[in-house]
Amino acid sequence: MNWRIASNPWIMILAVVVSGGVVSIWLAPSSPENQARPLIDFPAESTNESKGTGTQSARGYLGPQACAECHLPIFQSFAKTGHAAASSVARPEELQKSLPSNPHRVVLTPDSINVDLEIRPEGAFQTAVATSGQSRFEHTERFDIVIGSGKMGHTFMFWKGPRLYQLPVGYVSITNEWCYSPGFPKERASFSRPIDARCLECHITFAQVAADDPYSFDRDSLIYGVSCESCHGPGQRHVEYHKSNPDSASAQFVINPAKTSRERQIDVCSLCHAGGGVKDLRTNAFSFCPGDPLENHLRTKTVDKITVMGPHSNDQFLRLSQSRCFTESDRLVCTTCHNPHSFERNNTAHFSKRCQTCHSAEACGKSSELGTLIRDNCVDCHMRKAGMELHEMGFFSEGTASGATLMRDHWIRVPKNANDGDHSxxxxxxxxxxxxxxxxxxxxxxxxxxxxxxxxxxxxxxxxxxxxxxxxxxxxxxxxxxxxxxxxxxxxxxxxxxxxxxxxxxxxxxxxxxxxxxxxxxxxxxxxxxxxxxxxxxxxxxxxxxxxxxxxxxxxxxxxxxxxxxxxxxxxxxxxx
Incomplete structure (x- = not known):
C-alpha cells in the first residue's frame, strides 16, 4: 500500500475506515472546534486477479499496428487524429512538458490538503498530502494511463490489481493548469473513483473485461486510442484471410461503414457521441460491433434531455439531429463533414467547403456584407462554439485560473437574433x-x-x-x-x-x-x-x-x-x- 505516516500515528489518525473496498483516513482535528473528517480515501489492495474470461476474450481485436502492414498511408494519417490520441500509456517525459516545476503542488484546501505531482526515475506520481496540526499523512499513486486527446485536457488513471481508478488531479489545456477533476469531492483527496467498462469503451478500442466484474480488466488486452477496429470491427479474421489469400481484391471479414445504411453509419459514432452511460447498457461494454443496430447495445439519450451542451462530446449527434440539414436530407452522416482518417481540427475553411457541397456562399443572407470572407467560414456562425467555464465543469484548485473551454455546437442553424450570433x-x-x-x-x-x-x-x-x-x-x-x-x-x-x-x-x-x-x-x-x-x-x-x-x-x-x-x-x- 503506497501510503505512509509522517508523524506519531496515535496523534495523527483518528480512524482508518475500510468500506466497500475503499480506505478512508480520518485525521484528528487540529483544534477542538474543528470536526474530524476524512481527508484522503483510496482503494484497498485488491485480491481479485481475474484475467477477464468473459466472452470478449475471443473477439479477435489486434490493434492498429496490424492494419498498418497493408494500409500504411491511412494509418500514418490517422495516427495524428484526436481519436488516435484518446488514450495512451502515461510517459513521464511527456508529462514533464506540462509541469511548471518538479515537483508541482496543486492546492485543494490551503489549510489541510495538497496533491504533489512528481517525475521520478521510476515514473510519474501523484501524492496527496493531508495535514492536521503537527500530523501529516501521504498517499501516492502512479500515472499509468492518459485519457483524452489534449484538445481540452487530460485525465489520468492508475492500476490497482486488475482495476483502474481515476487520479484526482487532471490537466486543462486551455489554461495550461493542473487542477482537481470534475466530479471529485472537494473536501478530500480521493483516489477511490473506479473506472467501469462503459467509461473505458469510449476512450480505448478494446479491453478484456472480467465476466463477473465490469471494473476488472486484463491489463495486457487494452488497445489504446479509438482506432481502426472501433469503426471497422475486430480485424483478426480479416488479417488471417488476406494473408492466406493475398490476391483477393475484395475486403473480407471487415466492416466498411460507408457501405452500410445511414442508420448503421451513424450508430458507429453514436456509441460515444449520442450519450448513454453505464446505466444505459443493454449488453456488456465492448460487445457492440460496427454494422449492428446500436439500440440493441445501448439506450441513447433523447433530444429533450439535451438542453445545454456539456464538457463531453456525447451530445453531438443529438444536437445534429435537430438540424434542418439532417432532417431534410437522407444522406447527411457524420463523415459527410468529418474524415476520420485525417486531422482536421480548427480548419474552418476546410469544413466550410464541405458545407458548400450543398449550399452556395452566395445564398447566405450575409453574402453581400461579408464578400469573400463568407466562403472560408460557415461553421463559426452556423455551428457556434459554446464556452464553459472551468469551475462550471467542476475543475477546481486553490487559485484556479479563469478560463473557458469551447465546444462546437453540432446543431446547425441560422442565428435567430443578434445575441445568437449576428452581433459578433x-x-x-x-x-x-x-x-x-x-x-x-x-x-x-x-x-x-x-x-x-x-x-x-x-x-x-x-x-x-x-x-x-x-x-x-x-x-x-x-x-x-x-x-x-x-x-x-x-x-x-x-x-x-x-x-x-x-x-x-x-x-x-x-x-x-x-x-x-x-x-x-x-x-x-x-x-x-x-x-x-x-x-x-x-x-x-x-x-x-x-x-x-x-x-x-x-x-x-x-x-x-x-x-x-x-x-x-x-x-x-x-x-x-
Whole structure:
C-alpha cells in the first residue's frame, strides 16, 4: 500500500475506515472546534486477479499496428487524429512538458490538503498530502494511463490489481493548469473513483473485461486510442484471410461503414457521441460491433434531455439531429463533414467547403456584407462554439485560473437574433480576415491581445476587400491614403466607429465626405492632405468633431481665413496647412 505516516500515528489518525473496498483516513482535528473528517480515501489492495474470461476474450481485436502492414498511408494519417490520441500509456517525459516545476503542488484546501505531482526515475506520481496540526499523512499513486486527446485536457488513471481508478488531479489545456477533476469531492483527496467498462469503451478500442466484474480488466488486452477496429470491427479474421489469400481484391471479414445504411453509419459514432452511460447498457461494454443496430447495445439519450451542451462530446449527434440539414436530407452522416482518417481540427475553411457541397456562399443572407470572407467560414456562425467555464465543469484548485473551454455546437442553424450570433459575426471571422490580409500582403500591427490595431491599405488593391476591416473591432489606426473609394467602400469606412486615426490623403474626398466623417465619434487624428475638393465648407464640420486633436489640411482648397476660424474655434487642435 503506497501510503505512509509522517508523524506519531496515535496523534495523527483518528480512524482508518475500510468500506466497500475503499480506505478512508480520518485525521484528528487540529483544534477542538474543528470536526474530524476524512481527508484522503483510496482503494484497498485488491485480491481479485481475474484475467477477464468473459466472452470478449475471443473477439479477435489486434490493434492498429496490424492494419498498418497493408494500409500504411491511412494509418500514418490517422495516427495524428484526436481519436488516435484518446488514450495512451502515461510517459513521464511527456508529462514533464506540462509541469511548471518538479515537483508541482496543486492546492485543494490551503489549510489541510495538497496533491504533489512528481517525475521520478521510476515514473510519474501523484501524492496527496493531508495535514492536521503537527500530523501529516501521504498517499501516492502512479500515472499509468492518459485519457483524452489534449484538445481540452487530460485525465489520468492508475492500476490497482486488475482495476483502474481515476487520479484526482487532471490537466486543462486551455489554461495550461493542473487542477482537481470534475466530479471529485472537494473536501478530500480521493483516489477511490473506479473506472467501469462503459467509461473505458469510449476512450480505448478494446479491453478484456472480467465476466463477473465490469471494473476488472486484463491489463495486457487494452488497445489504446479509438482506432481502426472501433469503426471497422475486430480485424483478426480479416488479417488471417488476406494473408492466406493475398490476391483477393475484395475486403473480407471487415466492416466498411460507408457501405452500410445511414442508420448503421451513424450508430458507429453514436456509441460515444449520442450519450448513454453505464446505466444505459443493454449488453456488456465492448460487445457492440460496427454494422449492428446500436439500440440493441445501448439506450441513447433523447433530444429533450439535451438542453445545454456539456464538457463531453456525447451530445453531438443529438444536437445534429435537430438540424434542418439532417432532417431534410437522407444522406447527411457524420463523415459527410468529418474524415476520420485525417486531422482536421480548427480548419474552418476546410469544413466550410464541405458545407458548400450543398449550399452556395452566395445564398447566405450575409453574402453581400461579408464578400469573400463568407466562403472560408460557415461553421463559426452556423455551428457556434459554446464556452464553459472551468469551475462550471467542476475543475477546481486553490487559485484556479479563469478560463473557458469551447465546444462546437453540432446543431446547425441560422442565428435567430443578434445575441445568437449576428452581433459578433465579424469578430467571429477575424482570424480568416487576418489570414486574408497576409495573402494580400497588407501591412498591419497587433496589440498585446493579438487584435489588429494598426493597418495600412496600399493603393491599387481592390476596395471590395475593405469588408475585412469590419472584422477588426480594435482597429484604431487606419491609413487609406491614395485610395479611390467607391460608395460601398466609403460606407464601410463610416462603420468603423472605433477608429481614432484616419489617413485619407490623396483620395477623392469632398466636403460631403468630411460631414459624414463626423459619425466617427472617436476620431482624434485626420489626414485629408492633397484632397483639393475639401474647401472652407468643411470648417464647420471639422469644428463639430467630438475629440479631434489634429488635422492635416495641406494641399486642400481651405483658405487662410478658414484655417484661422478653425484654430479659434478648436483651440488645442494641431492644424497642418
Amino acid at each position: 459575426l465579424f469578430a467571429i471571422l477575424a482570424p480568416q480576415a487576418r489570414e486574408r490580409l497576409k495573402q494580400l500582403q497588407i501591412e498591419f500591427a497587433l496589440d498585446s491581445a493579438g487584435e489588429v490595431q494598426r493597418l495600412h491599405w496600399p493603393a491599387g488593391l481592390p476596395t471590395q476587400e475593405l469588408v475585412l476591416l469590419r472584422t477588426f473591432s480594435k482597429l484604431q489606426d487606419l491609413d487609406l491614403s491614395g485610395q479611390s473609394l467607391d460608395q460601398a467602400a466609403w460606407d464601410i469606412v463610416l462603420q468603423l466607429k472605433q477608429v481614432r486615426r484616419l489617413g485619407l490623403s490623396k483620395t477623392r474626398l469632398s466636403d460631403r465626405h468630411i460631414k459624414q466623417l463626423t459619425r466617427l465619434i472617436r476620431l482624434r487624428h485626420l489626414d485629408v492632405s492633397a484632397c483639393p475638393q475639401v474647401t472652407d465648407e468643411s470648417i464647420a464640420d471639422l469644428e463639430s468633431f467630438v475629440v479631434l486633436e489634429s488635422v492635416d489640411l495641406r494641399e486642400t482648397s481651405v483658405s487662410s481665413a478658414g484655417i484661422e476660424r478653425l484654430r479659434i474655434n478648436r483651440p488645442g487642435c494641431n492644424i497642418r496647412h
